[in-house]
Every structure is written in C-alpha cells, then in structure tokens.
Amino acid sequence: MPPLHQAPRGTRDFYPEDMAVRRHIEAAWRKASIDHGFDEVDGPTFEHLDLYTVKSGEGIVNELFSFRRAGGESTYALRPEFTPTLARMVAAKGASLPVPTKWFAIPSFFRAERPQRGRLREFFQWNVDVVGQGGAKADAEVIAVAVGALERLGLGPGDVQVRLSHRRAVANILARLGIAEDRLPAAFELLDRRDKLEPEAFARRSGELGLAGDTLARFDGLVRATVPVSESIEGLVRAAAIPEADVIDLVEMRSALEAVGIADWCRYDLGIVRGLAYYTGTVFEIHAVGAVERAVAGGGRYDGLIELFGGAPTPACGFGMGDVVLGLLLEERGLLGGADGHAGLLPRPDVFVIAAGSEAAEQLLLPLVTEFRRAGLHARHTYRATRNVGKLLGEASRSRARFAVILGQELERPEGPQAMVKDLLSGAQRPVLLASVVKEIAATA
C-alpha cells in the first residue's frame, strides 16, 4: 500500500462538521454584509507578485507563496490579503463606480508563516470596505457591519470589544508632547508593541523618541488608559493637558457609533494604532474580552492607498476578520452548535424514509424519496435491508430528521396503501395514505 499523504503544513481539511462551522461563520458574514448594503466581490486567487511589493516592499516576499509557471516569465503570488486586489479593481473602474462603493469579499488567503494558534497558512478572511466616502459616519458604518456579524453569531458586548483610536488624534497628541514629525512612524510602531514590551523597555524606547519625565508619564497614561465610548475622551486628554481639539476625530466617532447603535461595544484605546503605515484615520481592532488571543478583526481608514495603486485619490475604510481566531472564540463560548456539537450546524433532513423488510416496501423507497426531493424537501433514506424497525428508527433518529416514514405492513391496508409517518420529536405516529404522504409532510416541514 502506498503511504498516506498528509495535508501541507498549516492547511486544514474540512470534514462535514468542519464545513458546517465554516458555512455558519460565512453565512453570518454574508448576511451582515448584505443587510448593511454591501455587494459581494472576489478576485483571482493569485496575482502578479509585484502587486504586493507596491505597498509592503520587497520584505513581504518571504511571507508569500510565490511561483513561476514552468517556462514562464511572470512571477505570481498566492494572495496574502485582499486590499491590493481591491485597490486594483477600484482603480480599474475609476469614476464609473458609485459613491460610496460598498464591497465585501470572503476569499481564502495564503501566508508562508510558521503556523501557531489562531494562525495558519491558508485561512478565510472577511473583507469589508467603503470606498469613496470619508468621515466618521463611513467609519462607523464599517464597524457596525463587523459588530452585526458577531452579534448574529451569538456574541455580545460582554464577549468582544471594539478598541478604537484615530491616527490623526494620536499624531496630534504625540506632536503636542514634543515628538518630531519624522519620529511619528517610530512612535506608532512603539505604541503598537506596547503590550509586548516590559515597562522599562517601553520607557527606554519612549525616551529615545524624546519623551522623558512628566511628558513620558502623560504619554504612558494616555496610551494605557481605555475609556468606554459613552464616557468622556475629552476628560482623559484634558487630564493629560492635551487640548480637546486634538481628539476631535474621536469625539465625532462617538455620535456616529451611537447613531448606528453600537457605542456600547466600543472603547477608546489610544494604544491601538495598527502596525501598518497606510492607515490615515480611524483605526480599530476587535478583541475578545479578557483574552490574550490575537485580534478577531482589525481595520481602519486608508485614504492614500487607492492612489498608491494607480487610482484617483480616493478615501476608503475597511477591515478584515479571519475565520481562525473567530472560530476559536466561538468554540470557547460554546456557540458552535448545541448539545449535538458541531453536528448541530449540519442541515437537518425533513424526512427519513425506511423500508421495513418487504420487497414491496423496498420497491417504493426510492420513488418516494424522489417525490420528497421534487417537493423541495431534504430527504434521506436507509441503505439497509432489515425488518428490525428499531434499528431503522435509530438510524432515522441519528440523522436528526424531523419525520420518519415507514414503508411496511400498512401498504397492505384494504382502504389503500399507507405509510406510517412518525414525528421524531414527539414520538407520535399515524398512518397516512401513501398518495398524500409527501403533501402532508411538505405542509408541516
């Protein structure tokens, strides 16, 4: 026998129950997107390699699966993210797109990283973007879609939290504290690593940026404090002697978030900056409350990016949410199926048809199943030939079907052939004329 093959490192096989989980998550993403007025798009699974070096530089190449066709000239890469494709698609359509353009996608992505918890080499990620529209309302709209999907999956403000900040507000504060403009990127990077650094290391690196003494204390206090959006961010910055005007963008976000009813999911957190250089305004991450897990989602405003890919200057805002971390969170909270486990997410048959032994019953089995299917019902049947109705009903029960239809003795009734219809929830059963079984079950199921 040839040896068994293994799936490549960091990839997953989706057996039926895994697939049911994946579809469950995707369905929530898709439903939330569509309800919020977004249209679904997709692009190729691989792109020209240089599409990815435009934004991220040559360093990105090590993180990609790239390849060249045998004998070919072009180098391609499996897509590691959607934004370059989106920017390319937007730039290609130019001014013919509506304003705003609201798109979402649920593609698979590939990254040549070492897999670890919450992080694989192939994964699915929901991307939602509003293109062509600036302002706090668009930012809040994008966050509301993310929250809508999480809510649909059974999570609440007690489970997950949107941590919200704003690049411009943080830049204003940093400038106010005396950080030179050319040091801003380094300051953002330091902020992003805040939680990973020891306090001493954080203080030392802050010092390298020109912060010391009282200024450092103000900086430290600001980036470590978080405030519910419903409370006063103005108070927080005033306490650090920062003019309220510096954080006007965050103040505007409050009313936008309140208007779409998700303010109670959100906290201001000035330590959230996102590592990426291209964010220009609102930035946010969604985290499980009290978990050390990596972010469930992250995104923000990137007004310069479409232009970077050759389009007209276009404001845009979006986020990505991966299936891996989200799946871990839902699993941990018991939100992936009830008592049946993941099997609870599989489609339930409307009817399970069994033939109890006789030749006549077996002859009728497939035609009846076919009739059920033509009526639009999810019908399954036994493949076994036995008179043991107990076994067959056990099979019907394990299939989680709503009804069992037994073809057997009742076919011989003088008033005409009948089937026994059993309600598998209540256990009640009654004979029904064979000719009207499909109609009756279709009316109930």
Added chain:
RNA sequence: GAGACCGUAGCUCAGUAGGCAGAGCACCUGAUUGUGGUUCAGGACGUCGCGGGUUCGAGCCCCGUCGGUCUCCCCA
C-alpha cells in the same frame, strides 16, 4: 527562520524497569419477526506519525524527518 513540548484504535487517552499493544466512548451483531438515544451479551478495530540505528528483543533508548501545539521573529 530559532527554540521547547507532543504524535499509541474512528475519538479521548493509559502503557510501569526495554519483554505478548490496552481502557472508556463511538461502531457492528444479537437478545428484539414492526417502533428511536437505555440495558445486557458478543464482535470488529492498530504500518504505536514516517525512516534509520542500538539491542536477543523497541510504543519506550539514540539520530533524522513529517505534522501539531507554544514562545521568539512577523502579523497585511
């Protein structure tokens, strides 16, 4: 890319000093000639991740390799 731990039945795992590879659950059959998750009896189930080495003998020790988990790097 660097380091640590792990890999035994479909699943969860035990396996002592190197000496016949085990348990529970799940599965199949029967008790039960037509009534479902219970009970009882029986049954099937293994390249011990893979390859090599040491040994009279390896699930166990050694080397390598593949995969998983975790930390670092990175995180679009």
